[in-house]
Structures are given as structure tokens and as C-alpha cells.
Amino acid sequence: MAKELKDLTKRADNYSQWYNDLVVKADLAEQSAVRGCMVIKPYGYAIWEKMQRQLDDMFKATGHVNAYFPLLIPKSFLSREAEHVEGFAKECAVVTHYRLKNAADGSGVVVDPSAKLEEELIIRPTSETIIWNTYKNWIQSYRDLPILCNQWANVFRWEMRTRLFLRTAEFLWQEGHTAHATREEAETEARRMLDVYADFAENFMAVPVVKGVKSANERFAGALDTYTIEAMMQDGKALQSGTSHFLGQNFAKAFDVQFINKNNELEYVWATSWGVSTRLMGALIMTHSDDNGLVLPPKLAPIQVVIIPIYKNAEQLQAIDAKANEIADKLRTMGISVKYDNADNKRPGFKFADYELKGVPVRLVMGGRDLENGTVEVMRRDTLEKETMSVENIEQVVKTLLDEIQANIFQKALKYRQEHTITVDSYDEFKEKIEEGGFILAHWDGTTETEERIKEETKATIRCIPFDGDTTPGVCMVTGKPSARRVLFARSY
Amino acid sequence: MAKELKDLTKRADNYSQWYNDLVVKADLAEQSAVRGCMVIKPYGYAIWEKMQRQLDDMFKATGHVNAYFPLLIPKSFLSREAEHVEGFAKECAVVTHYRLKNAADGSGVVVDPSAKLEEELIIRPTSETIIWNTYKNWIQSYRDLPILCNQWANVFRWEMRTRLFLRTAEFLWQEGHTAHATREEAETEARRMLDVYADFAENFMAVPVVKGVKSANERFAGALDTYTIEAMMQDGKALQSGTSHFLGQNFAKAFDVQFINKNNELEYVWATSWGVSTRLMGALIMTHSDDNGLVLPPKLAPIQVVIIPIYKNAEQLQAIDAKANEIADKLRTMGISVKYDNADNKRPGFKFADYELKGVPVRLVMGGRDLENGTVEVMRRDTLEKETMSVENIEQVVKTLLDEIQANIFQKALKYRQEHTITVDSYDEFKEKIEEGGFILAHWDGTTETEERIKEETKATIRCIPFDGDTTPGVCMVTGKPSARRVLFARSY
Known part of the structure; x- marks a missing residue:
């Protein structure tokens, strides 16, 4: 089912089309x-399973x-929290x-009008309401707190413009929903989970992220604060990659969830929620991949090493099989996932292109000459560099190389982001520079009005008010009013 | 949140209520x-996660x-396969x-009549239709076959009478959907996956099952053959615990999925589907548990060993902590999940009852006297037997004991089933014996008519035509017509 590589659009020609092509041609997903x-x-x-497993371990x-x-x-649950329903x-x-x-008329099936629900039900777009309605029965006293639950689930939002992984009506995600006895504890939890997301993005996906807090305008519906990690794609656009919300007592009040605190007083419970979704697949693909196809971080690659034989006859193949399986077994013992592809119905050239397209981090090729010389050709997917090496101790070489690739693609993405992040002081310059893509750090007066004007005029939004970086006060590039610190602007997915 | 044990209904008093109580009191599930x-x-x-992980490994x-x-x-997809839609x-x-x-009127939210779908959508009750519609694009040639996909998902069936885990409108399950080039290969696959289910049920859940094929009347809607594993609960009723379907070419024809076979002819694809669900939780609970609460097989218990200290003062607790943590660490090194519960806000007696209720397979209790003597009290949940043993090498003792418990509860359930499985030759005897519960092996003439008469008159159904056991022909207990072999009758969940 592998598609021919030559059909893949080049990034420089049409980045958006390149992404759409790649998702389909690399057999990642398709429209239904x-x-x-x-x-x-x-x-x-x-x-996605590898991402899930890792995140789940981190949550636990x-x-x-x-x-x-x-x-x-x-339906009525949605209305309980005023902003949430909006x-x-x-x-x-x-x-x-x-x-x-x-x-x-025998033409099929139709809705049975006699089977109308008294109250309509909606497919969860997110689960705060049903979960807080449940927590009401779980929480009486401070001894029942905290509750630290996560759910892996599908959710549904009727999006009009969809793109595979980036924005789909149904998507898979995890949603954490925690309940706490104090405001401070809930705020700490929301920040802690953002740190978990950033750790996962940077150290497993190899995607550098900017951590920060959303402006009021970009907050989750029902949150007091929304924390976010923002990543930069290769076209300079931002991709919101995970959010963690401090919900205050909003949902506790909406669903009347009170508890007896240590001072024997009745108090509303404090809440957080946090989630990442299959959208992360989009971030992974767009951060690292190239015109030859996917580039996957070794820590999340389903196949970390592929071994391909080149042979003239069955006898030679048999000899290569023996050696290749020996290497494969040793790598597997080290916990590395290996595929030895000696299928005889595809040419080596086809296999090379296919595994490049699929982003397999390391390729080993073994031919007749290699057998004689005790060598193997090693190619790394990130740089496409090839080197012929001794098979002696090749397992250790491969293991080290996988670590190197993981580190290298992170550094490459980080360098790209650094090179495409600029500081701007005038709105004219902002309007000019935003056309080039990338992140812009600029001063803003803190009002939704100014934020919306910038969005309307430039299509750029405030991605976040970063936790780190330059905190010098200044004046808003649009209104000249005081600004507490520079915030991060970008066009985004 | 643990409920008092004394509220748990006894099995002998009301088995059904005992189950409902237990599910809620052991904090397994609740109504929403x-x-x-x-x-x-x-x-x-x-x-459920432990079950999922194990099954997933077996599928892979x-x-x-x-x-x-x-x-x-x-909606129209449902109608494509005539039996499926029914x-x-x-x-x-x-x-x-x-x-x-x-x-x-500001009273909340209502359906927006202008947002009516052109074609209604249904929440998947099972995914054959959407999957075969997708497979149509994946399959052109025999080289694209087999396709061996599984999906972990939620499904929805609007059940009128629901019971936690056993029958719920929404439930979690896995559904395998495979596509094959030949009838024989598909039949082999359907049988193979039934074997996987039986292996899982017996060797992980410790639930003995009868493997067999369903009568035409009890087949999955759209299948040519439905294979099943049937387990016996402690009230003698059967619980269908997993099914695997040979679908023939029904869905391929309904969705026009053809392929070029090796002889260069166009042919419809052969299919199977197979699934187990959160219903397995019901089987697990009802097979092993007792009037004190859950009894869990060690291989699926979230906590395999609990250690509880009994102490007079902080100094003594500190000494016990040290020794208990040492044991816990050693057990964890062996891959055993351990909880050391030294919480000081609950009495030991409460903890004992609570961990019995939760079905933790092994309990270790350590008091001041034990510290002096170098001993620990070991209790196994399945028999409730206690023994004071030396702490020397206690880890190996616990490991062996966990294996013993796993084997013992399986043997106990098997013995129960054997003692409650009888052979009956007259319909009068059948009607009398079916009231006592249990499995009845009897002759049946193979017609749906007779099957439905038996069901109506006795509430018993044919659970399966077993693969193993007595295959001597005879005559139908109801009609006297020829019968190829005895089949398995029972009342069921």
C-alpha cells in the first residue's frame, strides 16, 4: 500500500499540501x-500508542x-457554566x-419519531460537566481530596474546516480532571501538568515548546487561567500542543460540589483540567519531517531500525539472513524495535524510499560485499548520511546513533525556532515581519480590544505570555499604553 | 470512600443484589x-487496564x-447488510x-433546527459497516491481504434494562476486523481468536470457559458462524464472555470490496470480526468473589500484595515501616505490585475489611511481636487462611502463593462448573433441572423452532454447540427428531 515517493509535494512548493500528502502517503491517517x-x-x-504509553506512565x-x-x-449540563456553554x-x-x-417504502431505515428523547444528549466535546456532576457524589470532606483522575477518550466538536490530526470533528485525547481542597494546590497541579506536557514534548517528541499563560481571550471556556505549550512548525506558524487549565471553583459552583474543610467549614472544591490530543501527531510530523517523508524521533518510532538485504541469489540471501537476524536479535535484546525486511517482491530502491517516507530513524543495508568484509551500511534518517561500518559491535553504534538522532532533531528544531523568533517594537514592523512567519515578541497593553484588532489586521494571535524570557516592561506597539512584558505573537494552526 | 462491609448482601440471600452491591461498594463502577x-x-x-494490556499483547x-x-x-451504512440492520x-x-x-426565553440551550443533518448519523453499535467501507479503498489485490486490524473503542447500544458491566448502553471493548483472500483463512482466523479469548479467560481471568459455535438463532447479525466462550457464574447462569465471527463475504458484498486473486480473478474478500468488552469485568467479579467482597486473580489484580502494620506507638511504627518497606521493595523488584498502607487515620480492622472487599490476593500483617520474632502474618484472599511465617525469604513465599491462588481459583471455578453441568434426556427432566441453575447437555433437533419453544417455556437458551465433549448422536428431547450431538443449554446473563 506504500505510495510512490515522487508524488510527495515539496515543502517549499506548498507546505500545507506537503503535510496533507505526507499524512496520507505515509499511511498515518485518511479521511473517512x-x-x-x-x-x-x-x-x-x-x-499514537507510543505517545499514549509514555504520557500514561508520566501521569501515573x-x-x-x-x-x-x-x-x-x-444538554442541560452544558448550560450550568455560563462561559462553557458559549x-x-x-x-x-x-x-x-x-x-x-x-x-x-422499503428504502432503508429512518428515524423512529416515537423514539424521541425527553432531553437531548450531546456527544462530549470535553467532560468537565459530566465529571463534576459525578464528583459531587465522591466528595464530602477534605479527606476525599485531592481526586487526580485522567481519562483516555474520544471527543467530538463539529468543526467546519478540518485537517487530518490538526483539526478533526472527532479526535482522541486524554483529559485530566482534578479536584483540590485549596486554590494553591489546584494552581500548582495545573502548572505541574503543563511541565509534564513540556517534558513529554521536548524529551520524547523532540519538539521544543514555549510555556506560558493564555490571554483572557484565548482561555478555555470556564477557566480562570489556561496554561499552554506552543511549538513552532517549519512554516513558522505556531501549534498549540497542550493546555492545562486552572478552573477555580467555577465547575464546583455549577454542579454544587462542596466539601467540609479542615476548619469544619463548607467550601467549594478547586479544579483543574488538562489535555493533549491526536493533534500532537500533527506537531510531530510538521516539526521534523522533510521532502523525503517523515522524520520520527527514535523514542516514538514504531520501527527504530530497519535492516535491508541486497542479494544476487538465494544462497547469498541465506547468508545475509543469518547475519542480519543475529544483529536484529541483539538489538531487540537491548529493547530496540527492529524490522528485517527481506521480502522478495519489492526492490531495495523501493524499500529505501518507503522506509524514508515512514521515518524509520536508522537503516542498515547489507550486501554480498559487506558479508565478505564484515561491514554494514548505516544510514541515519535525520541527515540522510550514510557510512559503511564494521558489524563488530554494531548494536552499540546503533544505540548511540538513536540517542544522537533524538538529540539532533530537537536541537535542529530549537535552532529553527530561535532563528525565527524576533523582537519587534513598532506595529508597522510587526505587520511586515508577521508575513515572514515565525514568533514575534512584542509589547501589548493587555486588553482584549487591542488583541482582537491585531488578530483582525494581521491574523496573528497572542500564543501566550511566556513564563520565561525578557520581562522588561515597555509600551504597547499598537496603543502606546503600558505593557508589563513582551508576549508571544504568531499565526497559528 | 470505602463503604462498610456489613452492608454487602450475602450471595445466598440475593445473588443479583450481591453483585450490584459489590460493584458499587468495591469502587468498581457506578450509574451515571x-x-x-x-x-x-x-x-x-x-x-480493565490490566485486561486490556494483556489482551493487546496477545493480539500483537x-x-x-x-x-x-x-x-x-x-445511517444508510447500516442498511447495506440485511441482517445487520435488523x-x-x-x-x-x-x-x-x-x-x-x-x-x-433564556432558560438554557435548545437544538438549533437550522442545524439539521442531511443524513442522520448513528453512534457505532459495532463497526463492521464503517470499517468495510474503509477497507474498500485499502484492498485491490491479494497482496493487500490479509488485513489484521483491531480497535479499542467505546460503542453504544440503547439497552432498556442495564446492569453495571453486564449490560450497559455505552461500553468499552475491542473489536477485531480482519480481511482475507480465502474462506479457509478467514475461518481459521475466527477460530484462532476464539482460542486467544479462551486462553485469556482461563489463564489470566482464571475463568474456565466452554468453547463452541452458536446456533443460527444466536448468531451475530451478519455472520455465517459465531464462535463463543461461555462461562458459568456462581448462580449457575451462563455468561457469554467473548465472540468471534466468521462473516463470509457478507460485508464485502454489502460494501463491494473485491480483490484480484492469485489466478487474476475478481473475488469478494472474506471477513471475520471478534470482540470482548467490559462485560468481562462482570464475569471476573461473579466467578470468584464471595460474601466478603471481590476475589481477584493475581494476574489481573491492581494491588497484588498489601502490607498492614499494627503498632502501639510512633517508635514501633517506625521500626515496622523499615522492615515492611524492605519487603515491599524486594517484591517490587520481582514485578509484584505492593501497597504498604501505614495510614494512621484508619484502624487495622477497617483496612482488613477494605482490602478483602477490594480482593487484594495476599495480605501481610506485621505487629510488634512479629518484629521481635522475625515473623509476618500471611493471609490469602481466596481461602482467607492465615499463617504466621518467617520474614526470611518471604518474597519467594509470596510469589509462590500468588501462583497458587491463581491456580486455585481457576480449579475451584472449574470444579463448580463440573458439579453443575448435567446430562439430561427428557424434556420434563430438563424443565425441572433448569430451575436449579447450571449447564445442561441435551439433544436438540437443530431447528430454530424447537430452540425458541425451549426458550419460551424454560428461559434457557442454547449457549453453544461445544467443540469438545460427547459427540454421540441421539434424539431431540423435545421433538424426538435426530440430533447430531448434545448441545449446551443454560439460562444466561
Whole structure:
């Protein structure tokens, strides 16, 4: 099912088309028959599974447990939190009936009007409401707190313009929902989970991120503060890669979740929620990949090493098989996933292109000459550099190389971001520079009005108010009013 | 949040109520605000996760890969396969709109009538239709086959009478969907996956199962053959615990999925599907548990060993802490999950009852006397037997004991099933014996008519035509017509 590499659009020609092509040609995902919903194909899902496993381990290491809450939410639950309903009611899938029946004309099935629900149910766009309605029964006293639950689930938002992984109507994600006895503890939790996300992005996805807090305008519907990690894609646009929300007591008040605190007083519970989704697949693809296809970080690659034989006859293949399987077994013992591809219905050249397209980090090629000389050709996917090396101790060489690739693609992405992050002081310059892509650090007066004007005039948004970096006060580039510190602007996905 | 043990109904008093009580009191699951949908609580989900992980490993070891297909299915897809639509259209959740809007009277949100879908979508009750519609694009030639995909997902069936885990509107499951070039290969796959399920049930859940094929009447809607594993609960009723379907070319024909075979002829693809769900949680609970609470097989217990200190003062606790943590660390090194519960806000007696309720397989208790004597009290949950033993090499003792418990609860369940499986030759005897519960092996003439008469008159159904056991022909206990072999009858969940 591998598609020919030559069909892949070049990044320089059309970055957006390159991405769309790559997702499909590398067998990651495809559009389904249902508008806006994708099929995640086995190779794409294998990467997502590795991400899930790692994140899940990190959640558990920070004391969280998994649980599962209903897919459907009573319509009225949405209305309980004023901002939440504004944010989510406009793009939801509504279940109104619970039965189909045969059409009178025999043409198929139709909705059975007698099976209308008393109250409509919506497919969860996010689960704060159903979860806080549940927590009400779990929490009486400070002894029941904190609750540190996470859920792996599908969610649904009726998006009009969709793109595979980046914005789909249905997507897979995890959503953490925690309940705390104090404001301070909840705020610490929200920040801690942002740190977990940043750690995962940088050390597993090899995607450098800027950590910060969202402006009021970009907050999650119902949050007091939304923390975010923002990554830069190769076209200079930002991709919001994970968010963590300090929800204050908003949902506790909406669902009347109170507890007896240590002073024997009744108090509303403090909350956080945090999530990352299959959108991370988009970030992974767009940060590292090139005109030859995917470039995957070794830590998340389903196949870390591929071994390909080049042979003239069956006898030679047999000899290569023996040596290659020996290397493969040793690598597997070291916990490295290896594929030895000696299928005889595809030419080596096709295999080379296909595994490049799929982003396999290290390729070993072994031919007749190599057998004689005790060598193997080693290629690294990130730089496409090839080197013929001794098979002696090749396992250690490969292991080191995988670490090197992981570090190198992170450094490359970091360098790219640094080179495409500039400081701007005038709005004219801002309008000029934003056309070139990249991140712009500029002063802003802190008002939603100015933020929306900038967005309207330049399509750039405030990605975040960074936690780190230059904190010198200044004046807003648009209004000249005081600014506490520079904030991060970019066009975004 | 642990509930008092004394509230747990006894099995002998009311088996059904005992089950309902236990699921809630052991913090496994609870009803949600949405009719028929459950909340799977962290402790219940932790068991499900262990089941998932093991099954997933077994699927991968047999060459399967995971993928993800859309939650929503166009209504018309259901109608494509004639039996399938009859089986699933009557109990599905129907999405008709994609937006809510604020009510004119400010009372909340209402469905926006202008956002009506052209074609209604249903929440997947099972995914054959959407998956075969997708496979159409993946399959051209025999070289594209087999496809061996599995999906972990939530599905939805609008059940009227629901019970936690056993029958819920939304449930979690895995569904394998495979495509093959030949009938024989597909049949082999369907049988192989039934073997995987039986292996999992017996060797991990410690639940003995009868493997067999369903009668035509009990087949999956759209299958040519449905294979099943049937387990016996402690009330003698059967629980269908997993099914694997040979679908023939039905879905390939419904979605026009043809391939060029090795003889260069166009042919319809052969299919299987197979699934197990959170229903397995019900089987696990009902097979082993007792009037004190859950009894979990060590291989699936989230906590395999709990250590509880009994102390008079802080100084003594400190000494016990040191020794207990030493034991816990050694056990963890051996891959055993251990909880050392030295929380000082609960009495030992409360802890004992609580961990019994939660089914923790092994409990170690250490008091002041034990410290002096170098001993520890070991209790096994399955028999509730206690023994004071030397702490020397206690890790090996515990490891061996966990294996023993795993084997013992399987043997106990097997013995129970054997003692409650009888052979019956007259319908009068059948009607009498079926009231006592248990499995009955009897002759049947192979017709749906007789099967339905038996069901109506006795509430017993044919659970399966077993693969093993007595294959002597005979005559139907109801009609006297020829019978090829005895089949398995029972009342069931």
C-alpha cells in the first residue's frame, strides 16, 4: 500500500499540501466517509500508542489514576457554566432519538419519531460537566481530596474546516480532571501538568515548546487561567500542543460540589483540567519531517531500525539472513524495535524510499560485499548520511546513533525556532515581519480590544505570555499604553 | 470512600443484589446521570487496564495491529447488510443535529433546527459497516491481504434494562476486523481468536470457559458462524464472555470490496470480526468473589500484595515501616505490585475489611511481636487462611502463593462448573433441572423452532454447540427428531 515517493509535494512548493500528502502517503491517517472524522491507520496509530504509553506512565508517576466517564452528556449540563456553554454548544453533535425503523417504502431505515428523547444528549466535546456532576457524589470532606483522575477518550466538536490530526470533528485525547481542597494546590497541579506536557514534548517528541499563560481571550471556556505549550512548525506558524487549565471553583459552583474543610467549614472544591490530543501527531510530523517523508524521533518510532538485504541469489540471501537476524536479535535484546525486511517482491530502491517516507530513524543495508568484509551500511534518517561500518559491535553504534538522532532533531528544531523568533517594537514592523512567519515578541497593553484588532489586521494571535524570557516592561506597539512584558505573537494552526 | 462491609448482601440471600452491591461498594463502577451509561471508577478501570494490556499483547503476538475508525456511522451504512440492520437499528443513538443555540426565553440551550443533518448519523453499535467501507479503498489485490486490524473503542447500544458491566448502553471493548483472500483463512482466523479469548479467560481471568459455535438463532447479525466462550457464574447462569465471527463475504458484498486473486480473478474478500468488552469485568467479579467482597486473580489484580502494620506507638511504627518497606521493595523488584498502607487515620480492622472487599490476593500483617520474632502474618484472599511465617525469604513465599491462588481459583471455578453441568434426556427432566441453575447437555433437533419453544417455556437458551465433549448422536428431547450431538443449554446473563 506504500505510495510512490515522487508524488510527495515539496515543502517549499506548498507546505500545507506537503503535510496533507505526507499524512496520507505515509499511511498515518485518511479521511473517512463521515465528514470531518478521520481513520487513524495502523502506522499512525502505532505512533499514537507510543505517545499514549509514555504520557500514561508520566501521569501515573505524578499520582494520577485513570477512569472512564460517559460519552453522552445531558444538554442541560452544558448550560450550568455560563462561559462553557458559549464555548461548546455551537459545535456539538446532538443525539435526539434512540431508534431507527424500516422505511415504509422499503428504502432503508429512518428515524423512529416515537423514539424521541425527553432531553437531548450531546456527544462530549470535553467532560468537565459530566465529571463534576459525578464528583459531587465522591466528595464530602477534605479527606476525599485531592481526586487526580485522567481519562483516555474520544471527543467530538463539529468543526467546519478540518485537517487530518490538526483539526478533526472527532479526535482522541486524554483529559485530566482534578479536584483540590485549596486554590494553591489546584494552581500548582495545573502548572505541574503543563511541565509534564513540556517534558513529554521536548524529551520524547523532540519538539521544543514555549510555556506560558493564555490571554483572557484565548482561555478555555470556564477557566480562570489556561496554561499552554506552543511549538513552532517549519512554516513558522505556531501549534498549540497542550493546555492545562486552572478552573477555580467555577465547575464546583455549577454542579454544587462542596466539601467540609479542615476548619469544619463548607467550601467549594478547586479544579483543574488538562489535555493533549491526536493533534500532537500533527506537531510531530510538521516539526521534523522533510521532502523525503517523515522524520520520527527514535523514542516514538514504531520501527527504530530497519535492516535491508541486497542479494544476487538465494544462497547469498541465506547468508545475509543469518547475519542480519543475529544483529536484529541483539538489538531487540537491548529493547530496540527492529524490522528485517527481506521480502522478495519489492526492490531495495523501493524499500529505501518507503522506509524514508515512514521515518524509520536508522537503516542498515547489507550486501554480498559487506558479508565478505564484515561491514554494514548505516544510514541515519535525520541527515540522510550514510557510512559503511564494521558489524563488530554494531548494536552499540546503533544505540548511540538513536540517542544522537533524538538529540539532533530537537536541537535542529530549537535552532529553527530561535532563528525565527524576533523582537519587534513598532506595529508597522510587526505587520511586515508577521508575513515572514515565525514568533514575534512584542509589547501589548493587555486588553482584549487591542488583541482582537491585531488578530483582525494581521491574523496573528497572542500564543501566550511566556513564563520565561525578557520581562522588561515597555509600551504597547499598537496603543502606546503600558505593557508589563513582551508576549508571544504568531499565526497559528 | 470505602463503604462498610456489613452492608454487602450475602450471595445466598440475593445473588443479583450481591453483585450490584459489590460493584458499587468495591469502587468498581457506578450509574451515571445518563440513563444506562456507567462511570468506571479508578479501581475498576485499573483492572480493565490490566485486561486490556494483556489482551493487546496477545493480539500483537498473533500479528494484529491497532487502528481507529470513526465513532459515527451514516445511517444508510447500516442498511447495506440485511441482517445487520435488523440486529442493530432498533437500539441505536441517533445524531440528527450539529448545534445548540440559546433558548429564546433564556432558560438554557435548545437544538438549533437550522442545524439539521442531511443524513442522520448513528453512534457505532459495532463497526463492521464503517470499517468495510474503509477497507474498500485499502484492498485491490491479494497482496493487500490479509488485513489484521483491531480497535479499542467505546460503542453504544440503547439497552432498556442495564446492569453495571453486564449490560450497559455505552461500553468499552475491542473489536477485531480482519480481511482475507480465502474462506479457509478467514475461518481459521475466527477460530484462532476464539482460542486467544479462551486462553485469556482461563489463564489470566482464571475463568474456565466452554468453547463452541452458536446456533443460527444466536448468531451475530451478519455472520455465517459465531464462535463463543461461555462461562458459568456462581448462580449457575451462563455468561457469554467473548465472540468471534466468521462473516463470509457478507460485508464485502454489502460494501463491494473485491480483490484480484492469485489466478487474476475478481473475488469478494472474506471477513471475520471478534470482540470482548467490559462485560468481562462482570464475569471476573461473579466467578470468584464471595460474601466478603471481590476475589481477584493475581494476574489481573491492581494491588497484588498489601502490607498492614499494627503498632502501639510512633517508635514501633517506625521500626515496622523499615522492615515492611524492605519487603515491599524486594517484591517490587520481582514485578509484584505492593501497597504498604501505614495510614494512621484508619484502624487495622477497617483496612482488613477494605482490602478483602477490594480482593487484594495476599495480605501481610506485621505487629510488634512479629518484629521481635522475625515473623509476618500471611493471609490469602481466596481461602482467607492465615499463617504466621518467617520474614526470611518471604518474597519467594509470596510469589509462590500468588501462583497458587491463581491456580486455585481457576480449579475451584472449574470444579463448580463440573458439579453443575448435567446430562439430561427428557424434556420434563430438563424443565425441572433448569430451575436449579447450571449447564445442561441435551439433544436438540437443530431447528430454530424447537430452540425458541425451549426458550419460551424454560428461559434457557442454547449457549453453544461445544467443540469438545460427547459427540454421540441421539434424539431431540423435545421433538424426538435426530440430533447430531448434545448441545449446551443454560439460562444466561
